[in-house]
Amino acid sequence: MFELTVNGTKHQVDVVPEMPLLWVLRDELGITSPKYGCGIAQCGACTVQIDGAAVRSCQARMADVAGKAITTLEAVGNGKLHPVQEAWIEHQVPQCGYCQAGQIIQAIALLKTIPKPSDKDIDVVMSGNLCRCGTYERIRGAIHAAAEKMGGK
């Protein structure tokens, strides 16, 4: 039995210690915004926040994240839209949308460390998030807009 807190709610799960957090969230808890894309840290679709940091949940073993606070896209805005989500809507970023939970969480992490990122900063931080539909340019635009909204903070 492991205990974990997801989006403010405590859960008990009975899984093997090696099970990646991604599959705990999806199949044990029914939280589906983190997506399975590659399983090997190549796509970023599974990205969630663990204690505030953006982490590939397909690489995080249950035993290592037990007791930590996990936030998924469903809760990044605390009941409202996060400014990054607002920017994503205004820029109409998604096509299929499958990668976008990971993109948004990665972008939030980027803006936390670099409140006014350059295109180069965006390239460095966002290149681990694959988008097979090719929405990169809109992601770039939305990140700049979100930075603006958040007032560089």
Add this chain to the structure above:
Amino acid sequence: MADMPTLSRRTFVFASVAAAGGVAFGQYARAQQAPASAAATNPLTADLGPNSVTFNPWVEISPQKITLIAQHADKGQGVGSIQPLMIAEELDLEPNQFEIRFAGPSPAYFNTGFSHELAPFMAPDRSPEAEKARAAALEWLRKAGLQMTGGSSAIPDTFDKLRMAGAVARETLKATAARRTGIAAADLRTEAGNVILPNGTKIPYVALAADAAKITPVAVTKLREPSQWRFIGKPMERLDIRSKVTGEMKFGIDRKMDGMVYAAVQLNPNKGQPIVSFDASKAQSMPGVRKILKISNGIAVIATNSWYAMQAAERVDCVWAPSKYPAEQAEHWKVAASSFVPQFLGKEWRNDGDVDAGLKEGTLIEAEYRAPYVGHQPLEPLNGIGIVTDKGMEIWVGHQTPQSVQAIAATAIGLKPEQVTFHNEWMGGSFGHRLEFENVRVLAEIVNQMRGIPVKLIFSREEDFRQDIPRQIAMGKYRGSVKDGRIVAADFQVAATAPFKELLARMGTPTKDPDGQLAVGIWNLYYDIPNYRAKSFEIQGLSPSTTWRSVGASANGFFTESFIDELIHAAGLDPLRARIEMCKIPIYRKVLETVGKMADWKGPLGRGKGRGVAFVESFGTAVAEIVEVSMTDAGIKIDKVWVAADVGTVVDPVNFENLVQGGVVWGLGHAMNCELTYAKGGVQQTNYHHHEGMRMYQCPVIEVRGLENDYTVRGIGEPPVPPAAPALANAIFAATGKRIREMPFNKFIDFV
């Protein structure tokens, strides 16, 4: 359009492109035994609740809610949004006033949009003969009742019919209100889901549903003028954007059912071949494992969690029947190279002037081009949920051909197609992958052994790669001659596996006709070359292949537009100006001129920079692209791309731009670094680090302009793809002097 008559006479030569499509779909019709009237029946009537009305297969109104049916499946291209909005345009609904449901299988949803692609006339040809052939193709399609999302046809198919569906519903609701109130329908108007009386009283549509069901739908002859449009052509928010940004959107892979178990598979990497034997002793005792099943080409593990299932599936030792195609990639290329012989001739698509004589004039240029197998690999892996009971099978799976899902699943487990109930899902990409059936067949075999229990199957990424039926492998043997600053003759030969023909065969409707997709990019060449010949050869005995975003044009467009560039260079001409001057179709010339203006094209850039241009018409849509690159110490950097595309009417402008940008990223990314190669009968690339596509740091700024000069509305999902690779190769040549004739380009040059 002064040039058109010549073109249309010439096109008569190519009558069997239509035969290819027509006969195939004709067979489809017979196979389905669709009664001629089936297309006229409204499938919504069957499940209609009390006091509800349906005016046509796209609109359903109950006393509680309005439901609009999206007949084309949404793979991310935005049709789940624009289809209902086109209905709402005429029905006077606001975007938050209706629910969207994907269509179930029915011939009522036959795709009219294929009629242009199937008629043996080039897209810009408006001769009476061409229109007649398109009308005939439409009749075939109606009889066939084929419901398919693909071929960039969703908008051409639905642009008129969905607006009409909305208009009929609106007028019928008005007639209903007129009956109820005694006020003439002409004095009523509609707005935001209400019929509005002259005194301002509002009657909600839902309150009229029961009565509306009692009257015959009113015939409408005229749709609203573009000046009256509220949505079409205006920037609008896609209806699926918010749920995709909040994480609420449920894709097929996200659905959950009570009592559901999870399945993962290990299938024979030698595509299409069975399993011989297996040893599950290691897997059996692994955590979460409930059962290990044998299926025709592999094993399935049933577990309490997808991850347990995937872990255990990998640990089953399987003995596979060997591949029927060559086990090693080098052999595939050898077979391809030896296919340019009469025995494998698909068709001679063009033979204008005297090519052999023309080739003897001036300077002869010869080149060989190659396009490898490539994977689709949408980010959502193949999956599906199914359950088998005594009544039959129910399946939830994102797919582009609902009727084929029924047929494939039924055949796999001895049911009749009508015993399979199909529910479509929002899809996390497809690019042609979800026109194939491997997950459907495998799921049917699994749930048939798990009767009464719902099972969710997910392919691991590795399994998805291994089972991905790739884009065709293709080779081009191109020759041409130039003299006095002109292209005198060109002889284009392409040998490729036949993707569309193979897909038809897997759908149960084989055809012997040449694959029309292999003509795209060599047949529909609009340059004024006096002596021109184009032939396709169909390679036999290699890996199965299928439609990959832009299909035939994805390889042929690269060959043709790169080689045209070689000829233009040999003739000492400017790549853009020469194309504009050679282009025989005025509206296409405009596309080239527009992209030139956007990029401010002025010839060579110098200083390690280069620009390349390419122009391809596919699925009726003309697209020109200019790519600019620079040489850096770390390799080639793609700086900027300009795109002009003519679609007749830009229906959803923001999404249009997004799709074009995505198409360019798709075309460039795979041309740079993707191929699937075979070793020991299976593909060697099993995850994205082997087959990466484009990432953020490589993505240029992509500037897009949509033109509206074409006479009819065209699709945009695929047509931006084919010009991307040749424009990039031509830019690399301009910057470096190096001509790359094979994809992926990173075998020959480094990219940043």
